Amino acid sequence: MSTIIDIAGLVKRFGTTTALDHLNLQVAEGEVHGFLGPNGAGKSTTIRVLLGLLRADAGTVRLFDGDPWGEAAELHRRLAYVPGDVNLWPGLSGGEVIDLLGRLRGGIDEKRRADLVDRFELDPTKKGRTYSKGNRQKVALVAALASDVDLLLLDEPTSGLDPIMESVFQDCINEFKQGGGTVLLSSHILAEVERLCDRVSIIRNGVAVESGTLSDLRHLTRTSIAADLAAPPTGLDRLAGVHNLVVEGSRALFEVDTDHLDPAVKALAGFGIRSLTSQPPTLEELFLRHYGDELEAEAGPEPVQ
Amino acid sequence: MNALTGTGVLLRNFLRRDKWIILAWVVGITLLYYVQAPSVDNLYATQVEFDKAAAGMEKNAAFIAMAGPARALNTVGGQVAWQASAFGAVLAGLMSMFLIGRHTRVEEETGRDELVRSAAIGRQAPQTAALVVALVANAVVALAVTASLLSYGLATAGSVALGVALFLTGAVFTGIALVAAQLTDGARAMYGIAGAVIGVAYALRAVGDVGNGVLSWFSPIGWGQAMHAFSGERWWPALLLVAGAVVATIAGYVVFARRDIGSGVYAARPGPARAGSDLHSALGLAWKLQRGSLIGWGIGIFLFAMSYGSIGNSIGDLIGDSDAAREMFSTSGAGLIDGFYAAAVLMLALFVTAFAVSSALRPRGEEDAGRVEVLLATAIPRNRWLLGHMLITTLGVVLLVLLAGFGLGLGYALAVGDGARITELTLAALPYAAPVLVIAGIARLLFGVAPRWAGLAWLALGYCVVVMFFGELLKFPDWSLNLSPFTHLALVPAEGFELLPFVALLALAAALSAIGQIAFRRRDVH
Numbered sequence: 001m002s003t004i005i006d007i008a009g010l011v012k013r014f015g016t017t018t019a020l021d022h023l024n025l026q027v028a029e030g031e032v033h034g035f036l037g038p039n040g041a042g043k044s045t046t047i048r049v050l051l052g053l054l055r056a057d058a059g060t061v062r063l064f065d066g067d068p069w070g071e072a073a074e075l076h077r078r079l080a081y082v083p084g085d086v087n088l089w090p091g092l093s094g095g096e097v098i099d100l101l102g103r104l105r106g107g108i109d110e111k112r113r114a115d116l117v118d119r120f121e122l123d124p125t126k127k128g129r130t131y132s133k134g135n136r137q138k139v140a141l142v143a144a145l146a147s148d149v150d151l152l153l154l155d156e157p158t159s160g161l162d163p164i165m166e167s168v169f170q171d172c173i174n175e176f177k178q179g180g181g182t183v184l185l186s187s188h189i190l191a192e193v194e195r196l197c198d199r200v201s202i203i204r205n206g207v208a209v210e211s212g213t214l215s216d217l218r219h220l221t222r223t224s225i226a227a228d229l230a231a232p233p234t235g236l237d238r239l240a241g242v243h244n245l246v247v248e249g250s251r252a253l254f255e256v257d258t259d260h261l262d263p264a265v266k267a268l269a270g271f272g273i274r275s276l277t278s279q280p281p282t283l284e285e286l287f288l289r290h291y292g293d294e295l296e297a298e299a300g301p302e303p304v305q
Numbered sequence: 306m307n308a309l310t311g312t313g314v315l316l317r318n319f320l321r322r323d324k325w326i327i328l329a330w331v332v333g334i335t336l337l338y339y340v341q342a343p344s345v346d347n348l349y350a351t352q353v354e355f356d357k358a359a360a361g362m363e364k365n366a367a368f369i370a371m372a373g374p375a376r377a378l379n380t381v382g383g384q385v386a387w388q389a390s391a392f393g394a395v396l397a398g399l400m401s402m403f404l405i406g407r408h409t410r411v412e413e414e415t416g417r418d419e420l421v422r423s424a425a426i427g428r429q430a431p432q433t434a435a436l437v438v439a440l441v442a443n444a445v446v447a448l449a450v451t452a453s454l455l456s457y458g459l460a461t462a463g464s465v466a467l468g469v470a471l472f473l474t475g476a477v478f479t480g481i482a483l484v485a486a487q488l489t490d491g492a493r494a495m496y497g498i499a500g501a502v503i504g505v506a507y508a509l510r511a512v513g514d515v516g517n518g519v520l521s522w523f524s525p526i527g528w529g530q531a532m533h534a535f536s537g538e539r540w541w542p543a544l545l546l547v548a549g550a551v552v553a554t555i556a557g558y559v560v561f562a563r564r565d566i567g568s569g570v571y572a573a574r575p576g577p578a579r580a581g582s583d584l585h586s587a588l589g590l591a592w593k594l595q596r597g598s599l600i601g602w603g604i605g606i607f608l609f610a611m612s613y614g615s616i617g618n619s620i621g622d623l624i625g626d627s628d629a630a631r632e633m634f635s636t637s638g639a640g641l642i643d644g645f646y647a648a649a650v651l652m653l654a655l656f657v658t659a660f661a662v663s664s665a666l667r668p669r670g671e672e673d674a675g676r677v678e679v680l681l682a683t684a685i686p687r688n689r690w691l692l693g694h695m696l697i698t699t700l701g702v703v704l705l706v707l708l709a710g711f712g713l714g715l716g717y718a719l720a721v722g723d724g725a726r727i728t729e730l731t732l733a734a735l736p737y738a739a740p741v742l743v744i745a746g747i748a749r750l751l752f753g754v755a756p757r758w759a760g761l762a763w764l765a766l767g768y769c770v771v772v773m774f775f776g777e778l779l780k781f782p783d784w785s786l787n788l789s790p791f792t793h794l795a796l797v798p799a800e801g802f803e804l805l806p807f808v809a810l811l812a813l814a815a816a817l818s819a820i821g822q823i824a825f826r827r828r829d830v831h
Contacts, residue, residue, distance in 0.1 A: 039324075050677070051678070051681070052681075053678060053681055053829065053830040053831075054829045054830070055827075055828075055829060068667070072681070072686070072687070073684050073685060073686040073687075074684070076682060076683055076684045076685075077684045079682075080682075081678075081679065081682035082630055083675075083678055083679060085675065086679070087674055087675040087676045087679075088676070088678060090414075090491055091491075091576075091593075091594075091597075092576065092593070093575070093576025093577055093578065095576070095577060095578040095579050095580065096576060096577060096579070096580040096584055097580075098580075099579055099580030099582045099584060100580050100590060101679065103584070103585055103682075104585075104586070104587070104680065104683035104684060104685050104686055105683045106684050124577055124578040124579075125575040125577065125578045126575060126576070127574075127575070127576050129414065129490065129491065140679065153385065153682075256480045285673075
């Protein structure tokens with residue numbers, strides 16, 4: 001399997017601010033890659049560099065093993081892009097925009113176009129200025145999905161979509177993936193990422209801080225355990241990797257680093273387990289843990305009262 | 306809560322946001338009036354010299370068509386009123402139009418208006434605040450003009466009359482802009498409508514002033530000039546202006562009350578579900594985007610040219626039997642009518658330049674609105690996208706210039722009943738494509754190199770306008786005249802066509818444009 005997107009040590013500065021600071025990102029052919037990060041982390045900037053709209057200040061960026069800046073137009077025949085904030089020409093109808101973008105990409109699949117307009121319940125005769133945000137988003141989605149491409153670059157593509165359309169979108173992405181396509185999906189909707197993505201990269205302050213499959217990442221965080229035991233437990237606080245331990249009589253609540261799960265459960269077994277709930281970390285927790293660190297770091301030490 | 310609740314809050318907010326814009330207009334318009342006085346004073350050493358020059362100007366139909374009826378031109382006050390009042394009124398009209406548009410239709414189009422209206426704001430508060438801002442701006446401009454003229458020592462009555470005329474004419478255009486803001490759902494179209502009304506007002510008085518004067522009474526600019534500042538002031542035409550301003554403003558409110566927020570009187574029609582065969586390329590899109598504005602400018606320039614063309618025949622009447630004037634003009638080597646048409650072609654070329662700058666800045670507008678990203682993410686190379694717009698600008702300029710010449714010729718033919726000059730005048734206009742494209746090249750250069758400053762290209766147009774209207778009259782130094790590309794062309798049909806300056810200007814335009822193009826290829830797109 002080849003690498004479709006290969007970014008190493010990418011630096012992008014705007015004036016004195018550094019938007020991307022030695023960013024690394026790899027997306028393999030055929031995978032749906034989640035691209036997560038708080039607002040302003042540099043996700044859109046990365047995508048714009050990939051599109052050849054912005055010029056990298058340092059580092060290497062390869063797209064389909066080509067140079068996204070120098071060969072932008074040729075590479076763009078193989079990809080479609082959906083921005084998070086779709087701006088349409090006020091005087092053009094949605095249908096015109098879909099056809100225009102499709103033609104400029106080198107062709108549109110007529111059957112798929114008709115099917116997508118139908119599935120997304122889009123009225124293609126409305127003029128750009130009269131569409132709501134969700135409908136503008138749909139126009140860009142239909143234009144992208146109806147094109148015959150190998151890669152989708154999606155920058156928060158479902159912002160403004162209702163839940164029904166959100167699920168249509170997820171079906172479409174799955175179909176695209178089954179056809180062998182590759183997707184880079186920047187998103188804040190974690191349920192969407194969990195459902196669609198094979199691998200995830202988390203970016204913060206212009207640096208990729210985590211990258212891997214969802215189960216890889218889960219290993220990096222904690223599982224929540226709630227146990228009713230036959231006897232009041234002792235010594236749990238001495239176990240490695242156990243955090244936020246609360247013991248109420250014979251009931252124990254704690255979080256444990258996922259790679260220390262096995263000894264912790266064995267220790268609980270010594271007190272006789274009556275019931276045990278174990279909750280794997282959600283993507284939210286993963287996310288919050290990474291961003292939480294950032295928030296703490298930014299807030300600095302707590303002021304003395 | 307009534308319909309005006311919150312007007313005060315909005316008004317303070319608008320004024321805070323607009324103060325620098327208003328200041329720029331105030332300084333610009335006041336200078337336009339004020340600089341005439343010392344310039345005229347310094348120009349003529351003796352009153353005899355002044356009288357002689359004034360006698361010549363009085364017979365110059367081109368000047369009259371551009372500025373207004375010739376009255377008391379051998380006095381400083383008369384010169385100030387003559388040279389500044391028509392342009393001053395047009396500028397006050399443009400200022401009013403942009404101020405009204407900015408706070409009404411633009412806000413509605415972007416959806417910000419909704420947010421404001423969701424607060425405890427009366428239904429008519431936003432446009433009332435906009436109205437007050439525009440009136441305040443016009444009042445400040447008028448006061449500054451009057452004060453500056455008084456400070457120079459001009460007569461009180463005349464200075465006040467000029468200020469009053471300027472304020473009230475601005476108020477009429479404010480009302481008209483308010484009506485225009487209700488008609489369409491796009492700000493661009495609103496500016497088109499209001500701008501067209503200002504243009505028609507200017508053209509009506511031009512034709513009227515050169516002819517028998519009747520048409521001038523259909524123009525608010527004509528009403529202002531009918532107050533005869535510095536030449537036996539009369540005040541009753543001010544009542545016409547007041548009535549016009551009140552009627553237009555009330556009409557704006559009435560129409561507003563009958564429409565939905567966010568839409569115009571003319572509801573948006575559904576568009577085609579599929580793109581036509583024209584939308585196949587970057588060029589096709591550029592054409593589609595600029596088509597409307599090109600057609601609008603085309604109609605406007607053609608009508609303007611027709612009206613100027615039809616004046617030509619009246620020039621003989623204007624000169625009358627004054628032998629002295631006839632002698633003066635015949636010694637200058639060119640026929641009177643040819644001289645008039647040469648000036649008219651030059652002025653129409655400046656209108657074409659306004660189209661050229663707005664067209665050359667269109668890519669910047671697209672980038673600013675965030676519509677370029679999606680396009681450049683397709684297989685269009687950057688170069689081709691920009692070239693598409695450039696091609697429309699260039700062909701549009703050539704078309705408009707030809708249309709200007711053709712309109713002049715046709716107007717003349719209709720007035721005289723002789724179509725012989727149509728071809729000649731059409732061809733006379735063509736070389737002006739070169740200086741116009743130089744200014745468009747400056748706009749493209751700025752877009753490539755410093756996109757944020759691309760709007761400064763309008764200053765280049767402003768400079769050429771100042772040189773064209775005042776350069777010779779006020780005897781600007783040669784180097785400053787030569788900075789304007791328009792100065793270098795031969796004044797066809799009054800003079801013979803010269804190839805060298807034409808080719809040189811074309812080369813300069815191409816170079817500016819090419820540098821802009823190369824710079825754009827190398828910069829970030831946002």
